[in-house]
Amino acid sequence: MTGKELERYCEKLLAPTGGYWHRNEPKMQGRIRVSGGTADYTLILDGTAHYIECKAIASRGAFPLGSLTMPENGAKPGPGITPTQAAALDHLERSGGRGWVLAALGDYEPVRVPWRVWRGWLASGLRSVPPLMLIAAGDAAWQEGRLPGNRP
Secondary structure, three states: OOHHHHHHHHHHHHHHHOOEEEEOOOOEEOOEEOOOOOOOEEEEEOOEEEEEEEEEEOOOOOEEOEOOOOOOOOOOOOOOEOHHHHHHHHHHHHOOOEEEEEEEEOOOOOEEEEHHHHHHHHHOOOOEEOHHHHHHHOOHHHHOOOOOOOOO
16 A cells, blocks of 8 residues: 555545544645655544554565654654654644554555554664554554544
8 A cells, every 4th residue: 555545545534533634734845845744634533633644665574663863863764753753743642632653564454553552662662563563553443443532
């Protein structure tokens, strides 16, 4: 699944929630992204803000997690969550919201991983996780078509 396909998938999941949601478009100059860091989607559901960051990779190998901090040598961060995205997700959760990473690995069904789980992996020094670990961390509510805060 490509990144754009994952975003379309995310929108199909968000539409029936009954919450207010929108895509956070990055600022662009032509075809070049000039800013970023905000999650791909914002959802307001039952008074709670949710950020959802979509990450897709084509292979079925280990899933790159990203980094909480910029590389010391000034290099561009690797694949996965960027330090700027991590800071935005942290800020949202400190403010009472919820962060999620919607991850698509090869042709597996996309899974939504709570930011606190993803952040815990990064804080422990992990830079990638195997497919089964990613799938096991997926939030069951998302898989069932519900989001936290939805009423039965």
